[in-house]
Amino acid sequence: VTTIIRHGARTPYAGAPEYQCWDGYWEDEETGIWNCDLKTYISPPAATKDHVVDSEGMLQEEPDFLFEKRYDALTGPSGKTENHLNGTCQLGQLLQRGYDQELQNGFHLRQAYFYDGKTAEEHTASDSRMRLWDLTKESEGGRKASTPDIGDPTKQLYQEPNLRYRADDEQRTLMSGQVLLRGLFEQELLS
Numbered sequence: 001v002t003t004i005i006r007h008g009a010r011t012p013y014a015g016a017p018e019y020q021c022w023d024g025y026w027e028d029e030e031t032g033i034w035n036c037d038l039k040t041y042i043s044p045p046a047a048t049k050d051h052v053v054d055s056e057g058m059l060q061e062e063p064d065f066l067f068e069k070r071y072d073a074l075t076g077p078s079g080k081t082e083n084h085l086n087g088t089c090q091l092g093q094l095l096q097r098g099y100d101q102e103l104q105n106g107f108h109l110r111q112a113y114f115y116d117g118k119t120a121e122e123h124t125a126s127d128s129r130m131r132l133w134d135l136t137k138e139s140e141g142g143r144k145a146s147t148p149d150i151g152d153p154t155k156q157l158y159q160e161p162n163l164r165y166r167a168d169d170e171q172r173t174l175m176s177g178q179v180l181l182r183g184l185f186e187q188e189l190l191s
Contacts, residue, residue, distance in 0.1 A: 001113065001132060003109065005102070005105065005176060005177065005180060006176075007094060007098060007102075007170075007172040007173050007176040008094055008095070008097065008098025008099060008100075008101040008102045008172070008176050008179075009094070009095045009097040009098035009101060010092050010093060010094050010095060010098055010172045011034045011036070011085055011089045011090070011091065011092060011093045011095060012034075012085065012091065012092070013091055013092040014084075014091065026086065032086050033085075033086045033087045034085040034086065034087040034088075034089040034093075035087040035088045035089060036087070036088050036089040036090075036093050036094075036095065036096075037096065038093075038094060038095070038096060038099055038175065039068050040068065040069040040171055040174070040175055041066055041067065041068055041069070042066070042067060042069050043065065043066045043067075044065075069171075090171060092170065092171075092172055093171050093172060094171060094172040094175045094176060098172065098176065099175070099179050102175075102176045102177075102179040102180045102183070103179050103180070103182065103183045104183065105180050105183065106179065106180040106181060106182060106183020106184040106185075106186075107183045107184075109180070109183070109184050110183065110184050110185075111123040111124065111125060112124040112125060112130065113125055113130070113131065113132040113133060114131075114132070114133050114135060115128075115131045115133065115134045115135060115136065116135045116136065117135070117136040133157065156188065157185060157188055158181065158185045158188060158189065163181075165177055165178075165181060
């Protein structure tokens with residue numbers, strides 16, 4: 001299955017004066033100030049660490065470190081620190097509303113393709129012809145139900161080659177995809 005998504009709700013992609021809905025837009029406290037509370041965390045691969053295989057044969061890798069990527073107070077063309085949106089948001093940054101939209105998109109995809117035995121009748125996955133993953137079955141070798149009927153059964157559902165994720169390097173697209181995948185695989189990630 002290939003899924004192509006668009007980012008969730010975001011801030012304007014241009015600041016004042018280019019983005020002007022009406023006179024006084026940027027002076028109004030409700031429309032002219034864009035503050036963002038979402039945080040983006042990044043971790044490089046743990047390239048120097050030994051890979052640890054757990055008792056079920058799954059590769060476990062912990063990041064060396066995790067850091068927060070901040071988008072506020074960007075350096076502008078003048079060389080000074082400035083922000084085009086009168087607040088802490090970057091131009092085009094994902095908003096909390098966009099985060100919630102993509103999380104719901106992930107939940108909807110899960111209802112469509114994951115069957116766990118508790119799936120409601122109205123969900124597509126209740127029809128066995130539509131299931132990509134049947135979490136009630138054990139796969140070959142007696143592995144637990146978290147392995148797919150398709151792809152590589154030695155890997156977790158959310159690991160390559162069972163999943164590939166691609167996005168450009170814009171905060172709104174990276175986070176939109178990551179949040180959608182959280183909605184899709186949250187139960188497996190927490191178990």
